[in-house]
Amino acid sequence: MTEKPHTVKSYEEQLQQLTNNLVVMGGNCETALGNSIKALCNNDNTIAEAVIDNDTVIDNFESQIEQEVVDLIALRQPMAIDLRETVTALKISSDLERVGDLAKNISKRTKLINNNLPDNLTQSIERVGAIVQKQLKLVLDAYTNRSPEIAVDVWEKDEEVDNLTNLCMEEVIKYLKSGKENVEYGSHLLFVTKNIERIGDHVTNIAEQIYFLVNGSYLEGDRPKGSQPIVNGEK
Amino acid sequence: MNKIEAKKVNVFYGDKQALFDINMDIPERQVTALIGPSGCGKSTFLRCLNRMNDVIEICKVEGEIKINDYDINQKSTDVVRLREKIGMVFQKPNPFPKTLYENISYGPEIHGMAQSKDELDQIVEDSLKKAALWNEVKDRLNEPGTGLSGGQQQRLCIARAISVKPEVILMDEPCSALDPIATAQIEELIDELKKEHTIVIVTHSMSQAARVSQQTGFFHLGKLIEVGSTDKIFKNPNQQQTQDYITGRFG
Numbered sequence: 001m002t003e004k005p006h007t008v009k010s011y012e013e014q015l016q017q018l019t020n021n022l023v024v025m026g027g028n029c030e031t032a033l034g035n036s037i038k039a040l041c042n043n044d045n046t047i048a049e050a051v052i053d054n055d056t057v058i059d060n061f062e063s064q065i066e067q068e069v070v071d072l073i074a075l076r077q078p079m080a081i082d083l084r085e086t087v088t089a090l091k092i093s094s095d096l097e098r099v100g101d102l103a104k105n106i107s108k109r110t111k112l113i114n115n116n117l118p119d120n121l122t123q124s125i126e127r128v129g130a131i132v133q134k135q136l137k138l139v140l141d142a143y144t145n146r147s148p149e150i151a152v153d154v155w156e157k158d159e160e161v162d163n164l165t166n167l168c169m170e171e172v173i174k175y176l177k178s179g180k181e182n183v184e185y186g187s188h189l190l191f192v193t194k195n196i197e198r199i200g201d202h203v204t205n206i207a208e209q210i211y212f213l214v215n216g217s218y219l220e221g222d223r224p225k226g227s228q229p230i231v232n233g234e235k
Numbered sequence: 236m237n238k239i240e241a242k243k244v245n246v247f248y249g250d251k252q253a254l255f256d257i258n259m260d261i262p263e264r265q266v267t268a269l270i271g272p273s274g275c276g277k278s279t280f281l282r283c284l285n286r287m288n289d290v291i292e293i294c295k296v297e298g299e300i301k302i303n304d305y306d307i308n309q310k311s312t313d314v315v316r317l318r319e320k321i322g323m324v325f326q327k328p329n330p331f332p333k334t335l336y337e338n339i340s341y342g343p344e345i346h347g348m349a350q351s352k353d354e355l356d357q358i359v360e361d362s363l364k365k366a367a368l369w370n371e372v373k374d375r376l377n378e379p380g381t382g383l384s385g386g387q388q389q390r391l392c393i394a395r396a397i398s399v400k401p402e403v404i405l406m407d408e409p410c411s412a413l414d415p416i417a418t419a420q421i422e423e424l425i426d427e428l429k430k431e432h433t434i435v436i437v438t439h440s441m442s443q444a445a446r447v448s449q450q451t452g453f454f455h456l457g458k459l460i461e462v463g464s465t466d467k468i469f470k471n472p473n474q475q476q477t478q479d480y481i482t483g484r485f486g
Contacts (some may be wrong), residue, residue, distance in 0.1 A: 004484040077442055079469050080479045098244065216471030 003081060011076055017091050018068050022096075025061035026140040028054065029096050032103035033136060033199060037129035038194060040110045041122040045120050047106035055208050066094040080216075081164035088213040092143065094203040095209075101135070101197040102202075102232045109188040117185065124171045125192065128164040135161065135203045151210040154203060155219060161200035162225060237265035238403060239432040244277050245297035246288065251256060253279045255457045257298070261450070266425060266434045268444035268465065271454035272485065277437045280454065281405050282392060284435060285321035286314050291300050302403065321397035326408040328388035330380030330395075338380040338391055339363065342399040344450050358398055366422055386417025389481035397432070404428065406436040410443065421445050441481055445469045451475045 006012040032051050039047035071089045072078055078086050135154050142150035172193055176186035204223055211219045239261035246254040250353070252274045269277040279288065286307060288294040300307050306398045307317055319342075331338050340349075349355035363369040366391040372383070378392050382426040389409060396404055406425075410418040425434060425447045438444050444451055445465060450463040453476070461474045472478050479485050 002481075004479055005301075006483050007485060008483060079441065079480045080472060082482045083470065 014068070014072060014076070015078075015082060015085055015130065017066055018065065018072070018085070020091060021061060021065050021068070022089055023140065025058060025065065025093060025142055026143070028058050028061065029099045029103070030133065030136055030140065032100055033129070036103040036106040036110070037196075039107055040113070041117070041126055043110070043113065043116050045111055048110040050109040052104050052111075055104040057098050058097060062093045062097040065089055070071050070165055084216060085141075090207040091121075091209050093204050097206045099199050099202050102199050105197050106192050113185050113227060115185070117189075118175065121171055121175055121189065122167040125189070125196070128161065128168045128193070128196050131157075131161055131164055132203065139203050139206045139210070142207065144212070146214050148211045148214045151207040151214075152219070152220045153229045155207040155211075155223065156225060158200055159225060161197065162177045163194055165197040165200070168196075188218060201204060238302065239263060239359050239435075240299075240301045240304075241280075241283070242294070242301075243298040244280070244283060244300060246276070246283065246293045246297070249293040253457050255284075257459045259452055259459055259462055261380075261433060261435060264431070264439045265450060265454065266448040267450040268448035269435065269437045269452050269454060271480070272297050272439060273315070273439075274414060275454040276457040277452075277454045278407055279399075280459075281435060281437050283406055284403070284405055285318050286312070287322060287323065289314060289392050310402050310419050319399045320401055321403040321405060322399065322401035323405045323407070324389070324409050326395050326411050327398060328385060328392050330383070330388050330391050330413070332379065332381060334377045335391065336376040337382075339398045342395060346399055349398065351452050353381055362394040362398040363391075364392045365397055365428070368394055368429075384417070386420060387457050389417065389421060390424065391412060393421070393428075397428070401432065401433065403433045406434065408437055408439060411439065418443070441469075455478060455480070 006015075011171050029066045032054060035047050036051045038044065039051060069086050072082075072086045076082075135157060138150055141147070144153060169190070171190045172186055175189070208219050211217075239259075241257055241259045241261075245252065249330040257276075257280060259280075269281060271277045276279055282288045283296055283300055284302070284307075286296075288296055296308060300309070328343045331341065334343070336359055337418075339362050341350050343355060343358045348360040349358055358374075360369060363372060368387060371387060372391075374421065380388065380420050383391060389412075393404075393409075410421050413421065422443065425436070428434060436444075438446065450462065451465045451468040453460045453468065453472075453474075455476060461468065461472055461477045463473070469481060470475060472481065
């Protein structure tokens with residue numbers, strides 16, 4: 001539903017600014033996630049460093065958006081669609097900030113891994129990383145286009161993310177089991193895998209917010225879950 | 236339970252039609268807010284509910300308005316008794332140019348509601364207490380009502396309206412001439428009054444409608460575009476026109 005512009009132009013501009021900031025913040029998160037995986041798989045500390053540094057930009061966007069939301073609520077008292085725009089912007093920015101943190105954490109761990117990792121591991125991580133990146137891109141498209149359909153697609157695809165994460169976990173556990181010398185890097189990789197999965201979860205949270213933003217109702221039913229996660233190395 | 240049921244209400248001012256086929260149920264002991272841009276017909280509709288449009292010569296009301304299942308538009312309706320049951324508070328406080336006491340006692344007296352001076356005193360006190368004005372005026376009941384502040388005058392008018400124990404209170408922009416504190420006092424009063432009375436309020440303040448009412452109706456160009464729970468109307472209305480209006484995208 002395309003809305004008519006507000007009678008008060010400055011209000012319209014404020015809401016537009018909020019959306020723009022969120023889109024740019026999302027773009028930064030996409031880059032951070034992509035680069036963090038690239039840095040890990042290519043053992044590239046320069047890129048990892050850049051991801052860590054750039055996290056401040058993402059954090060600043062969150063503060064900026066929070067401030068704008070508080071201003072809108074205090075000074076404009078938004079209603080209906082405008083209220084949903086405002087409230088969901090706050091929630092989405094908080095999810096995106098976590099995405100940035102998790103990518104940063106992947107990069108911090110990358111800096112602690114000094115050797116090239118086995119190909120099968122990097123491929124596994126790249127595979128799950130790629131699908132989560134695609135999910136993040138799609139959910140940001142859904143936000144830009146106010147498309148609940150794309151949001152629902154993303155939400156439903158989280159199951160695939162879970163399944164790939166579990167496969168990746170199995171690879172990492174195999175690596176851990178194959179020798180004591182692998183314990184340190186393997187442990188980092190467990191966290192890396194978990195971080196990627198958590199990013200996937202934040203993406204589905206955002207998808208739910210977009211659905212609410214457009215429809216004013218909540219996505220019903222439980223989020224699709226993939227295969228059971230591995231506990232203590234056993235399925 | 237519905238206190239008022241309006242069916243296919245059409246109102247004409249001469250040749251000009253002001254309301255078109257309005258169907259609206261007004262639940263008992265709740266606050267119903269009527270919102271919409273100027274000239275949309277919300278006040279005209281409010282005035283239908285106690286036949287205030289009768290006093291406008293060129294005004295013609297068609298359709299059925301049932302209060303307690305009784306169609307008030309019947310010829311046999313005693314309009315004075317009707318307005319005893321359905322009180323009204325206007326935009327601008329309009330106390331009588333009489334004492335505070337007389338402002339309240341007038342209604343109960345002409346309706347023969349008090350058998351003695353003591354009874355009348357009690358009605359005056361109760362009404363002023365219900366209107367949250369008693370403490371401010373109890374020592375100067377013989378002073379003129381017009382000497383009060385705007386907010387106090389409006390509460391005096393509410394006290395006057397409730398002195399005859401109406402079942403319904405109609406309020407036509409009761410806070411538009413008041414400051415935020417006086418407005419908050421009236422809103423608090425509305426919250427209290429709804430325990431015993433059914434209230435219909437016309438307001439231009441969207442936030443006031445959201446704060447005080449449980450049901451909201453949105454009027455535009457003489458039509459009732461949407462009516463529903465206040466919660467729904469302000470969070471996620473069904474009609475695009477309603478959303479455009481409440482979010483300031485109109486015109």
